[in-house]
Amino acid sequence: MELKLSKEDAAFRDEVRAFIAENYPAEMRVPNPETDLTKEQSLLWHRILYRKGWIAPLWPKEYGGPGWSITQRFIFEQETSRAGTLPPLAFSVTMVGPVIYTFGNAAQKARFLPRILSGEDWWCQGYSEPGAGSDLAAVRTRAVRDGDHYVVNGHKTWTTLAQHADWIFCLVRTDPAAKPQAGISFLLIDMKTPGVTVRPIITIDGSHEVNDVFLEDVRVPVENLIGEENKGWTYAKFLLGNERTSMAGIGRSTRYLQRLKQIVKSEIAEDDPTYRDFIREIARVELDLLALEATELRIVAQMARGIDPGPAASLFKIRGTEIFQRITELTHQAIGNDGLALREQPSSANRFMPGPDYGHTATEKYLNARKLSIYGGSNEIQHNIIAKAVLGL
């Protein structure tokens, strides 16, 4: 499905397409880019986009954004994800960047934004804690003012790629007496500060994507506070809206669906008793995807006319993750007996894996995709948001 594009937008799309084809690093085309790339490899595309001026589509021009229209931004997102490029680190460009240019002071903007754009600083997100998952406002990490520093103590968890991070943006409690949402502040912490410890969490697919981050008497200069003290919840919600919008994942699901079709074609003979079952299930998920894509296009068109999409992000999150999970399940099912194998981590091309290449990451993807309905606000929470904000229940 395509947006009806003006001549200018169509030319833009062709330009983006050609740029990707000519510039996306071959080195990044590995079996599973999300787990198989080193930090340096995963930054290659980031740096190419930075040099082109395309690294931060969302950002206003004055901070280094390309000055694109909503339609152009959508086209860029669509083209890059359809081409299977690894998106630049979301925690830097999509999440903390907009918080800094929206709520930060001039010094913070000058200090942090250029390094986010260039990829010099790698950011991670210090939101979740062992006692604060879906209920994010329950964060207990304490920041106590001591002269011109905050002294931070706490335990952040599920911190994605903290092992690579230079900085972490944290929700910390600065007023324990206030209502949960009212006593939270938004603090930027240098990962090299004494007292910051990162411990890997291995997930069920065997990969090391997330971490525990322990903060013990970490001294953070007060100049690293974003906006006002105790107003952090406002900034956090602003950021989460950005996080969920990108969760429809149409491009990724479209690619994985195409691959699923190819796998079924070569794995399932037409006289196999489950052949028709696969055809039907693939059609079903394809229609789900089509409906989500049409919804996304409808909302993009509305946004282009200046209409606030409201909690559409929650709808995208729910359906986008359900669809991708279903595709990974069907792919794992399609490879049959080969689905028993799971690549060892860290992966190595020297280790034997049974079956054709296209199945080698199917098991780990199927396992890893279980997280999608949990993170970024569980799908149950997204249902609550729509029930409250849209239906008024």
Added chain:
Amino acid sequence: MDIQFTEEQELLRASIQRLLHDQYAFDARRKIVASDEGFSRRHWTALADLGLCAAPFDESVGGLGGGALATMIVMQEFGRHLVVEPYFETVVLAGGLIAAVGSAAQRAAYLPKIMDGSTIWTLGWAERPSRYDFDKVETTARRDGEHYVLSGKKVAVTAAPWADKLIVSARTVGDSGDGTGLSLFVVDRHAANLHLQSFRTIDGRRAAELVLMDVRVPADDRLGAEGEGTAALEACRDRAIAAQCAEAVGAMTELNAATLAYSKTRKQFGVTLGTFQVLQHRMVDMFIALEESISLTQHLNLSLASNEPHLSRLASGAKSKVGTAARFVADQSVQLHGGMGMSDELNVGHYFKRISAINIQFGDPAFHLMRYAQQS
């Protein structure tokens, strides 16, 4: 239809529970899985010493005569503890085949060493094109005097890297897909011209692909009549499914208990998770899924114990229904545990992975649903 277990059966269950409780806690299992070999010979021996390997076999061959219900009890407890040792492959698959179609000499030669735990066996039937169809086999067995010469490739042979002996299917006549012409052979794991390519499985076990390049097998090691392999494998699959369903029930029991306990202690928004109605209903559905699975598993095992006709159809039905139920319970257990459900440190994700493996071995729920439909 509820099974009233005998005192003997309850004793068997209690003895397994005691052993696994003492020696097979989740941390102990983690060490076993991470070891070089990937399973524990010491634990295997302990299980055999308890009489578990002899439990299902007839007294006429030196077994304890427990039959399908003994297997069910064992596998259910193994499911609860995620036991990786190759009981299913050695006792249920290979031992079952030898007892069912082996000659008197083969039974006498092989079963005692299975029952005392001194040999480990597995079964290799699947090939790349076979998916879940026993007949789609290209491996050939050519008669050469007093030997057969086996050539071909087998895939997804679980526990093969641990095994001393393998049973493999091969064609003496016909082409891939033919319903006749398949025979079974006992092959020594260290036979000349047999090569293994090992890999790790989703559930933390080991498996291998077998490459047979003119492997010579004495004619006496053909298991069952020539050309009768498919029928033997079909009956073997019925027994396998009954055992897998029991194992899945064990895993689901633990998942439901863990999820329920978590929902009663984990607090978000100032209340326990269990106070949210949407999660209450989810857990009720998980409870129902388990109850139905227990019922079908008992029904299948009772039918197996009394040699009911048309067992194969019931087996496929149970494999589909219990597999789907187990997958639902596993999915929701991970979901309700939130991030913890994704963590390798918690047992929940490991039950999820074991259930995923059960749903592949001997055919997935979709395959067995269609098989059930077609046999009506």
